[in-house]
Amino acid sequence: xxxxxxxxxxxxxxxxxxxxxxxxxxxxxxxxxxxxxxxxxxxxxxxxxxxxxxxxxxxxxxxxxxxxxxxxxxxxxxxxxxxxxxxxxxxxxxxxxxxxxxxxxxxxxxxxxxxxxxxxxxxxxxxxxxxxxxxxxxxxxxxxxxxxxxxxxxxxxxxxxxxxxxxxxxxxxxxxxxxxxxxxxxxxxxxxxxxxxxxxxxxxxxxxxxxxxxxxxxxxx
Amino acid sequence: xxxxxxxxxxxxxxxxxxxxxxxxxxxxxxxxxxxxxxxxxxxxxxxxxxxxxxxxxxxxxxxxxxxxxxxxxxxxxxxxxxxxxxxxxxxxxxxxxxxxxxxxxxxxxxxxxxxxxxxxxxxxxxxxxxxxxxxxxxxxxxxxxxxxxxxxxxxxxxxxxxxxxxxxxxxxxxxxxxxxxxxxxxxxxxxxxxxxxxxxxxxxxxxxxxxxxxxxxxxxx
DNA sequence: ATGCGATATATTGCATACTATAGTTTGTTG
DNA sequence: CAACAAACTATAGTATGCAATATATCGCAT
Numbered sequence: 001x002x003x004x005x006x007x008x009x010x011x012x013x014x015x016x017x018x019x020x021x022x023x024x025x026x027x028x029x030x031x032x033x034x035x036x037x038x039x040x041x042x043x044x045x046x047x048x049x050x051x052x053x054x055x056x057x058x059x060x061x062x063x064x065x066x067x068x069x070x071x072x073x074x075x076x077x078x079x080x081x082x083x084x085x086x087x088x089x090x091x092x093x094x095x096x097x098x099x100x101x102x103x104x105x106x107x108x109x110x111x112x113x114x115x116x117x118x119x120x121x122x123x124x125x126x127x128x129x130x131x132x133x134x135x136x137x138x139x140x141x142x143x144x145x146x147x148x149x150x151x152x153x154x155x156x157x158x159x160x161x162x163x164x165x166x167x168x169x170x171x172x173x174x175x176x177x178x179x180x181x182x183x184x185x186x187x188x189x190x191x192x193x194x195x196x197x198x199x200x201x202x203x204x205x206x207x208x209x210x211x212x213x214x215x216x217x218x219x220x221x
Numbered sequence: 222x223x224x225x226x227x228x229x230x231x232x233x234x235x236x237x238x239x240x241x242x243x244x245x246x247x248x249x250x251x252x253x254x255x256x257x258x259x260x261x262x263x264x265x266x267x268x269x270x271x272x273x274x275x276x277x278x279x280x281x282x283x284x285x286x287x288x289x290x291x292x293x294x295x296x297x298x299x300x301x302x303x304x305x306x307x308x309x310x311x312x313x314x315x316x317x318x319x320x321x322x323x324x325x326x327x328x329x330x331x332x333x334x335x336x337x338x339x340x341x342x343x344x345x346x347x348x349x350x351x352x353x354x355x356x357x358x359x360x361x362x363x364x365x366x367x368x369x370x371x372x373x374x375x376x377x378x379x380x381x382x383x384x385x386x387x388x389x390x391x392x393x394x395x396x397x398x399x400x401x402x403x404x405x406x407x408x409x410x411x412x413x414x415x416x417x418x419x420x421x422x423x424x425x426x427x428x429x430x431x432x433x434x435x436x437x438x439x440x441x442x
Numbered sequence: 443a444t445g446c447g448a449t450a451t452a453t454t455g456c457a458t459a460c461t462a463t464a465g466t467t468t469g470t471t472g
Numbered sequence: 473c474a475a476c477a478a479a480c481t482a483t484a485g486t487a488t489g490c491a492a493t494a495t496a497t498c499g500c501a502t
Contacts, residue, residue, distance in 0.1 A: 016456090027264075039482095039483075040483075041483080049456080050456060052455085053455085053456070053457095056276075056277070056280060063284050065373070069484095071485085072462085072484055073464065073465090087373070087374060090319060090372070091316070091374045093319075094315045094318070094319035095312070097315070098315035151308045153286070154308075154312050155310065156457085157378045161374060164374075236485090260452095261453075262454095270486080271488070273486055273487065276455090293457085293493055293494065294454075294493090294494065294495090295453080295454085295494095362485085389481085443497080443502105444482080445501090445502085447499090447501100448497100448498085449496105450495105450496085450497070450498085451495080451497085452493100453492105453494080454493075455493090456489105456491080457488100457491090458487100458490095459489090460488090461484105461486075462483105462484085462487080463484080465480105465483095467476090467479090467480070468478090469478080470475100470485105471476085472474090
């Protein structure tokens with residue numbers, strides 16, 4: 001039988017990763033509320049691992065800005081405020097616009113085709129009222145462009161911001177915001193800019209694609 | 222006697238912080254070379270703490286991109302390549318330009334005066350051939366603007382990028398690059414944009430102030 | 443001599459035990 | 473009764489020990 005080529009080592013998740021993933025999910029979906037105090041011993045017990053991996057997970061969450069640790073005292077889930085919308089989206093817009101600018105110069109035809117496919121999928125999800133799927137496809141489209149710019153710093157910062165944005169939506173809206181046809185069109189504008197190798201246009205289109213939903217979200221909240 | 226107002230609790234550094242600071246310094250200044258393998262036990266001994274805080278420091282360094290850990294195997298100092306110059310500076314430019322744009326709308330007169338003071342100091346350092354001092358004052362100027370934009374995400378990302386840039390200079394040049402009068406002038410252009418509350422001009426001037434040294438560095442290496 | 447497998451060694455990952463410190467309660471004294 | 477301090481409790485920080493895993497070494501068979 002043909003052995004799968006890109007066989008990912010089953011990647012047994014370490015206790016640290018398990019703890020990190022679970023706690024992060026709980027924070028994003030609001031199970032752990034902003035301001036809530038986290039006890040190492042408590043989580044250690046409920047996740048069935050010792051305090052060590054819990055502490056390691058806390059550290060990573062702190063770097064990501066999802067918890068704040070007060071040394072020797074406690075660690076709490078960080079708060080979320082309305083003003084964060086602007087801070088998050090404007091930063092993400094700056095990074096993605098820059099990535100689009102770079103990608104415009106490097107992109108190859110089949111990669112453009114892939115973006116078109118992704119955006120078609122996105123359009124279907126928007127049209128058939130599947131907000132989760134739409135949100136995920138949207139993120140995939142953006143991440144694909146970040147990947148194209150092959151800039152690991154941008155990729156890492158972008159991830160971090162996206163997590164906070166998702167949390168913001170959950171905390172304030174309890175659901176993903178509906179993506180609109182406007183977003184689909186903006187994506188196509190980005191793709192056209194890529195086809196024309198027009199870095200400046202790609203930059204602008206990408207900025208639009210993030211600033212518009214930011215304004216919508218600011219109104220909704 | 223009058224007690225100092227802004228008395229910073231001596232902030233006894235934890236073992237983890239000590240370890241992190243020291244290892245980071247060693248990586249930036251090249252004591253620990255790119256690609257070098259790091260042993261928990263070795264560093265634990267040389268820093269006089271147990272393996273636990275060393276492991277915690279490793280984790281933070283990994284997030285910062287200064288080391289790479291291969292789980293269950295080893296952790297090594299990450300490499301630095303010429304292509305990183307563009308990746309680092311273009312990302313930093315995007316973030317700082319965005320920060321300048323925001324700051325232009327929020328800045329108050331006395332804060333503009335403070336920037337002028339900082340830049341005057343910077344000019345003196347450049348003129349008197351003190352490259353270290355110049356580099357530090359330059360960073361202070363930029364950080365002041367990031368602070369003004371009051372965006373913790375940008376601040377954190379910026380810090381991280383600056384660390385990598387400093388390391389790049391050390392690894393390839395073994396010294397800080399000489400700042401030039403051009404940089405001083407660009408700073409004044411940013412300040413003028415602030416005085417005019419001209420966000421777009423601030424954005425452009427800031428971008429220039431980062432892209433130019435990037436090109437210089439690319440030539441030098 | 444070389445390739446393979448078994449055994450030994452080194453090193454990380456996790457758990458537990460110990461220590462230091464912040465917060466709380468309680469007791470004592472004015 | 474109020475105010476302070478001492479001891480008690482809870483929790484985080486650090487060290488150490490044990491288990492799992494990867495790498496290296498050695499011996500054996502071909």
